[in-house]
Amino acid sequence: MNKTVCITGASRGLGRAAASLFYTLGWDVAIISRNEAALHATAEELEAGPGNGHIIPIACDLEHRGEARNIFTRLQSAWPKLDALVNNAGIQGPIGALWENDPMEWERAFRTLLFTPVELCREAIPWMGRHGGGSIVNVSGGGATGPRPFFSAYGAAKTALVRLTETLAAECAHLSIRVNAVAPGAMPTAMLAEVAAAGPDKAGEKEFQNAVRIAENDSGEVMKRAARCIFSLCSPESGGTTGRLISAVWDPWPELAAHEEEIAGSDIYTLRRIVPKDRGKAWGND
Numbered sequence: 001m002n003k004t005v006c007i008t009g010a011s012r013g014l015g016r017a018a019a020s021l022f023y024t025l026g027w028d029v030a031i032i033s034r035n036e037a038a039l040h041a042t043a044e045e046l047e048a049g050p051g052n053g054h055i056i057p058i059a060c061d062l063e064h065r066g067e068a069r070n071i072f073t074r075l076q077s078a079w080p081k082l083d084a085l086v087n088n089a090g091i092q093g094p095i096g097a098l099w100e101n102d103p104m105e106w107e108r109a110f111r112t113l114l115f116t117p118v119e120l121c122r123e124a125i126p127w128m129g130r131h132g133g134g135s136i137v138n139v140s141g142g143g144a145t146g147p148r149p150f151f152s153a154y155g156a157a158k159t160a161l162v163r164l165t166e167t168l169a170a171e172c173a174h175l176s177i178r179v180n181a182v183a184p185g186a187m188p189t190a191m192l193a194e195v196a197a198a199g200p201d202k203a204g205e206k207e208f209q210n211a212v213r214i215a216e217n218d219s220g221e222v223m224k225r226a227a228r229c230i231f232s233l234c235s236p237e238s239g240g241t242t243g244r245l246i247s248a249v250w251d252p253w254p255e256l257a258a259h260e261e262e263i264a265g266s267d268i269y270t271l272r273r274i275v276p277k278d279r280g281k282a283w284g285n286d
Helices: 013-024 036-048 067-078 103-130 152-175 190-203 205-217 221-233 253-264
Strands: 004-008 028-033 055-059 084-087 134-139 177-183 245-247
Touching: 004 013, 004 067, 004 103, 013 028, 013 036, 013 221, 028 036, 028 067, 036 055, 055 067, 067 103, 084 103, 103 134, 103 152, 103 177, 134 152, 134 221, 152 177, 177 221, 190 205, 221 253
Parallel strands: 004 028, 004 084, 028 055, 084 134, 134 177, 177 245
Antiparallel strands: none
């Protein structure tokens, strides 16, 4: 029996790269996207390549409440169990100073980047728990580990997603469900193109120049590495790693299993408040 994975935002970019990798390695893959034409084109391309699994394309708009339940109702009629969920679907959200953002677009970013993964996890976890466990990977990055001026909605939502990841990991431990987040690194996606189109006045000079540089020089290796990192966290090769934010670019994720006990007993790869004594200061320690 093949392993099964559900991947959102799978008709392009990182979601498509991850779907291709899982399928090539023998998994059954459900690919989710709002773009029906691109979704079916992706399904046809994957099925024409190597792999002995099955592709289930599901076209839906995850911003609509209830779609998560519809997805899992369909998957439970097709699969006996779910081994992995990859919450990859995302939007850029409003770019520019907070007080100049459209408040409806700010809320929409949270709906897509945080509330949709919440709804999908609510459906996936009980199913996984009934069949021996599984793995959830939430795609983060984009300001979760530090301030990202002019991208307040995206950065705040992704930070919340990381803390959700840590919390779910603790709640699901007794179900043998691992929950991790991945910071994939900057890639030449449609979202990055939005940054370049916004220009330096709205996006900031640093973000604008970074977007232009990546668009001109990217070799595709960052996306491939991010897809491999996601696969690793969904497979036994990452050991019992859970509740962590892993950088696909910078962290030694192929070696996580060898350091499982060290990681589990520490705050490595987590978001934590820093107090004066953590930086060798004598004040503020009482």
